[in-house]
Amino acid sequence: MSAIIDAAARIPNLASQETFVAGVPHDAFDAVRAMPGLYWQPAERGTLNGGFWAVTRAKDIVAIEKDPETFTSTLGPWYPLTGKNPENILWNDPPKHGELRRAVAKAFGPRVVANFDDWVRPIVVETLQAYVEKGGGDFVPDVAAMIPSRVMARVIGVPRQDELRVVKWTFDVFAAMQVPDDGKTFWAVNNPIRDYMWELRAAKLREPADDMATALAQANERGELTEAEYRSFTSVLLLAGFETTHTVMAQAMRMIVEDADVARMADEAVADGKTDALVDEFLRYITPAMNMGRVATRDLEFGNTKIRKGDLMQLYFIAANRDPELFGEPHRFNPSRPERNHMAFGGGCHTCLGGPLAKLELRILFEEMHKRRIRLRLAGEPRRGRQTQINQLLSLPLALI
Incomplete structure (x- = not known):
């Protein structure tokens, strides 16, 4: 338990623009990915429940993207949430999203x-x-x-x-x-x-x-x-x-x-x-595009974490693209790598x-x-x-x- 608390203490404020000015905090994303559950980032604005869950594992992101009924885009596709915008394809779930996309x-x-x-x-x-x-x-x-x-x-x-x-x-x-x-x-x-x-x-x-x-x-x-x-x-x-x-x-x-x-x-x-x-x-x-957001439409358990209705899920594609479960030596630039299934x-x-x-x-x-x-x-x-x-x-x- 103390190791998890120590890891969380090293994670910067992912809701702040300043965190990303010097560069992408890959060490922090590695620490989040190693946690048994998801990491909660408090945020003063732009969410419904006072913060968001940082989703960094590739398998978790894939699962969320496959379930728009449970994780919706209709309240905004990124942080901070802006509310409904039904005219915009990015703010739509199926079937409307498919109609616009086609x-x-x-x-x-x-x-x-x-x-x-x-x-x-x-x-x-x-x-x-x-x-x-x-x-x-x-x-x-x-x-x-x-x-x-x-x-x-x-x-x-x-x-x-x-x-x-x-x-x-x-x-x-x-x-x-x-x-x-x-x-x-x-x-x-x-x-x-x-x-x-x-x-x-x-x-x-x-x-x-x-x-x-x-x-x-x-x-x-x-x-x-x-x-x-x-x-x-x-x-x-x-x-x-x-x-x-x-x-x-x-x-x-x-x-x-x-x-x-x-x-x-x-x-x-x-x-x-x-x-x-x-x-x-x-x-x-x-x-x-380092991340996109989805909002939970109901209470559920996901990724060993209890999610509330209205919780914002921040899907960190940039972390998933360094997930060791998908990529060998993920922090090494290697155009010859066999894995090309990036996000x-x-x-x-x-x-x-x-x-x-x-x-x-x-x-x-x-x-x-x-x-x-x-x-x-x-x-x-x-x-x-x-x-x-x-x-x-x-x-x-x-x-x-």
Whole structure:
């Protein structure tokens, strides 16, 4: 019993953004995972019962994701909870979640996304060329954020002349997530995206195209999506497709420039045609969306712990991706590892739709950097985000070697 108390005493406040500024507290997650039950983190705001349960074992997360009837997303998909938002797919359980997801699921399937290479690669090449021509700079806004925001704008169907405007809005939204307020800053910058997407709907109905905005506009026209659902879905697609890819690109590049062994392994993997395995290992090791939340709909016992109705379960994918039951030497970066069943894209019905597209963008980036023999070094201090959910890097100043 004393060992458990000692372990708990070493765990920082997982509800505080400050805990994640220096880095991910993997030692704390290891300590939580070793406990016989779940760990209760008190929280002053953003929960129904004064805190949340930290769920760090992969098997527990899988079980929760498979049971949306017992563990719901309808009160919010992350901490702090924001209450109901039925127009947003992330706030929905089956069957409504499935109805919304089917509107775009086919467009993000692996076979479809494989055909995106022809137009994604030019975006990557153009971005890298501009970066190299100016001798480097802050890799986060210039490359890691620019590529996925332009790709998602294209997937949705934003006209070329509006792409950079949408890119700026995307940057603004993620900057707003650094502000610890009641969400007013976030919505102040997110609402222009939703308004723009509604204007785009009219244009797509007049001139249909092979893109997401057209598909969703037509679904709205048929009565399958409300106006609010259309506005929400298009903005969610833009932001979610941006967040995962931009975070992994930035954090992967930081690992490469700070660790010669990682740089060597990455170079060898691409040279050997094993870029897909390299991408999967970066996704596992970094885990861009560190967690998601579910709320218990009834009293029950789970994970050797008594759970109350209304308790928030924080599913720490970033801890599950270091679970020794799934991965040998989990804290070691190893693109050659045989296990690739990571949880970087979540699980269950809420598995990230854009996973195949994120992998494609990452693969192309590493291939093109290798092809052009682009070598970079640190030219300043990297700066992490103030986030409990996103493993975010805000700045990575680099220079060409």
